Amino acid sequence: MGVDLKTIPASHAYIVASEDEILRNETALLLARSFLCEKGRALCGICPGCRRALAGTHPDLVTIERKTDDKGKVKRDISIEQIRQMVTDAWARPQEADRKVYIVKDAQLLNTAAQNAALKILEEPPAFDVFILCAESAEALLATIRSRCVVVRAGGERAVLQDEAAEEYLKLAAVGDRAGICLFMGKCEGFDSERLGTFLESLRAALSDVLCGRKKIPGLSGSEAVRLLALCDRAGEYLRLNVGPKHALGMLCALK
Ligand SMILES: [Zn+2]
Known part of the structure; x- marks a missing residue:
């Protein structure tokens, strides 16, 4: 892929930045799997950890994304409630894997209050948590958030x-x-x-x-x-x- 996982420093928080939405989301999923694959960072693709992560059914992989309204239209942003819920949930231990991974899609849409709510857990997260914020660019997020995260630029094709x-x-x-x-x-x-x-x-x-x-x-x-x-x-x-x-x-x- 465009990013070599082995060169990404270990961290509890990442910003995966790219203007290409598919690219950043898929890179985030690969990164998430590197914490959930039962063969270490091998991304074997066949262990239960990889499979469930790919199928979207891993209990320790939580994706926060824009919700749809009653008419089925995707909402314009991610609400602060969603972030608060993530923060609360983040204190519960993982169910199956050693780590619990949160992917926040379209993090550039988080307003300041929502980002500040996220900051609370980014500053002092439990050791088992990993947060991956997908955004159009790292600069779209508050400097306080950026300073807690390893920035991965999902470049390439x-x-x-x-x-x-x-x-x-x-x-x-x-x-x-x-x-x-x-x-x-x-x-x-x-x-x-x-x-x-x-x-x-x-x-x-x-x-x-x-x-x-x-x-x-x-x-x-x-x-x-x-x-x-x-x-x-x-x-x-x-x-x-x-x-x-x-x-x-x-x-x-x-x-x-
Ligand atoms: Zn695996």
């Missing part, structure tokens, strides 16, 4: 994130993890054709790397890589024929 996703898919396919693949595909369901196209390109590149020995995916044999490459081509063909991303994704669920 979305394509790089797709490389991570491709590798994750291959790890699951290699061990024939049907449930894992389904969860993974669920996460990709919102992809439009363009994003899915980039994902397929990353997948194809990773498979060629496996075939010529540049990359190793545990359990992924050469013949399986060839089969997956054919699946990729067929999914790509579906996309070109405008069959719709969902069908193309469905192709990739076909395990041997």
Whole structure:
């Protein structure tokens, strides 16, 4: 991805900054998983911690985002109540993981009062908490908040994130993890054709790397890589024929 997790200093609070909303949210999720993956910072993609984080069902991963009103319209900002609730909740111990991770999306929309409410917990958080604030820029947040956080600039291209996703898919396919693949595909369901196209390109590149020995995916044999490459081509063909991303994704669920 655009940011190398290993180079990010350990902290209890981060600002993931990018004007690209998808990029910053996905980077935040990767960072969150680095605290929830049961194989340490490996982001294995297959342990229960990774899987639940990806599926959005991890009890120790809490996402704070704009709510929708009665008419289904997304509200303009995140309320101070939501932040107060987070602060209260943050004192309760994690349920399954060692850490409890809070992702605040669109933190640039927090007003001063809400930011000050967040500051309380950022200043003296329990040792098990991690806070990840996603914002268009770090400067959109109060200096007092910034001084408590490690700023991660999610630069680079979305394509790089797709490389991570491709590798994750291959790890699951290699061990024939049907449930894992389904969860993974669920996460990709919102992809439009363009994003899915980039994902397929990353997948194809990773498979060629496996075939010529540049990359190793545990359990992924050469013949399986060839089969997956054919699946990729067929999914790509579906996309070109405008069959719709969902069908193309469905192709990739076909395990041997
Ligand atoms: Zn994991």
